[in-house]
Amino acid sequence: MAYLQLSNIEKFFGDHHAIKGIDLQIEKGEFVVFVGPSGCGKSTLLRLIAGLETIDKGSLQLDRRDITALPSSKRDLAMVFQSYALYPHMSVFENMSFALKLAGVDRAVIREKVDKAAAILDLGKYLERTPKELSGGQRQRVAIGRAIVRDPKVFLFDEPLSNLDAALRVQTRIEIAKLHRELGATSIYVTHDQVEAMTLADRVVVLRDGQVEQHGSPLELYDRPANRFVAQFIGTPSMNVVPAAALPQLAALAGSAAHADGFVGIRPEHVKLDAPGQHGLAATVDMVESLGVETLVYARMENNVQIVSRGSERSALHPGDRTMLSFDLGKVHHFDRFGNTYAA
Numbered sequence: 001m002a003y004l005q006l007s008n009i010e011k012f013f014g015d016h017h018a019i020k021g022i023d024l025q026i027e028k029g030e031f032v033v034f035v036g037p038s039g040c041g042k043s044t045l046l047r048l049i050a051g052l053e054t055i056d057k058g059s060l061q062l063d064r065r066d067i068t069a070l071p072s073s074k075r076d077l078a079m080v081f082q083s084y085a086l087y088p089h090m091s092v093f094e095n096m097s098f099a100l101k102l103a104g105v106d107r108a109v110i111r112e113k114v115d116k117a118a119a120i121l122d123l124g125k126y127l128e129r130t131p132k133e134l135s136g137g138q139r140q141r142v143a144i145g146r147a148i149v150r151d152p153k154v155f156l157f158d159e160p161l162s163n164l165d166a167a168l169r170v171q172t173r174i175e176i177a178k179l180h181r182e183l184g185a186t187s188i189y190v191t192h193d194q195v196e197a198m199t200l201a202d203r204v205v206v207l208r209d210g211q212v213e214q215h216g217s218p219l220e221l222y223d224r225p226a227n228r229f230v231a232q233f234i235g236t237p238s239m240n241v242v243p244a245a246a247l248p249q250l251a252a253l254a255g256s257a258a259h260a261d262g263f264v265g266i267r268p269e270h271v272k273l274d275a276p277g278q279h280g281l282a283a284t285v286d287m288v289e290s291l292g293v294e295t296l297v298y299a300r301m302e303n304n305v306q307i308v309s310r311g312s313e314r315s316a317l318h319p320g321d322r323t324m325l326s327f328d329l330g331k332v333h334h335f336d337r338f339g340n341t342y343a344a
């Protein structure tokens with residue numbers, strides 16, 4: 001049995017079937033990230049694990065113990081919220097030590113644990129401050145520190161970085177990755193952010209409409225999506241996916257006319273733009289986005305289908321310019337008419 005085992009978990013909110021029978025096995029030390037579109041049930045699933053919502057059906061086992069019906073406080077889990085949820089009138093030290101104090105832990109032991117967590121998180125100088133005297137990033141580190149001192153079996157993170165500005169997000173993300181390397185703690189992390197998912201996860205779980213679409217390492221999902229939904233959800237900008245009939249030369253690679261009613265997909269980095277007259281498919285540039293490190297060019301083929309290309313070179317193209325699209329034929333994905341991947 002896995003360290004944390006979800007067996008056929010279901011959740012209803014009134015008539016709304018929010019979680020539809022989820023099975024998932026999480027190993028000790030694993031960093032698992034839940035992703036999916038808004039409303040797919042990521043937070044609900046995390047809250048069911050945390051014990052903040054009741055499980056309507058199915059069971060949850062942690063370290064060979066059934067915790068399905070246990071109250072949150074007895075589950076030996078620690079949750080880090082987007083809103084930090086710190087006690088405003090308490091100092092950093094008091095915030096971090098509160099749970100241990102309640103549990104009757106010896107003062108010297110508390111001091112040692114808080115000092116150790118503060119050292120890991122670089123919070124040593126702030127222990128006497130209150131949350132309002134800290135930056136957003138520091139507050140979130142206190143919230144993480146509060147989880148660490150409890151030495152929980154599993155860390156649960158609900159979009160912990162979404163209130164931070166871009167630079168702080170990157171920095172805190174790197175700290176969370178480092179923390180995971182140092183502590184080897186089993187972690188489940190909910191995010192909207194693709195970069196967080198790809199960089200933090202040992203395994204990404206893609207949810208859709210209360211069900212698991214696919215789970216795997218970040219690169220497995222990127223390179224071998226099980227279906228069109230995952231293919232287009234993982235990666236920014238999204239994979240180009242068009243009806244096979246719109247790109248017959250790519251569809252033909254799959255070698256079967258039976259899939260003419262399916263779809264072909266190609267990631268933007270596998271689409272090249274050439275000067276008019278060269279080999280390829282004629283297209284007209286719709287839009288150019290120069291991001292410094294890369295350039296995205298949206299071009300429309302003669303059949304009116306838009307394709308996005310991504311390259312590391314600066315582009316001299318402008319809207320209205322003619323170009324030729326060519327594709328890295330070894331990188332084409334093929335989907336049947338239901339959107340499931342099939343091997344060419």
Ligand code: ATP
Nearest residue numbers: 013016018036037038039040041042043044045192
């Ligand atoms: P987001 O990315 O927008 O935070 P999410 O994937 O985390 O979305 P959840 O918050 O888990 O989604 O919600 C899943 C579904 O359950 C949504 O349709 C939501 O409206 C519904 N839902 C969540 N909590 C409740 C609740 N307490 N009462 C009723 N419906 C709820």
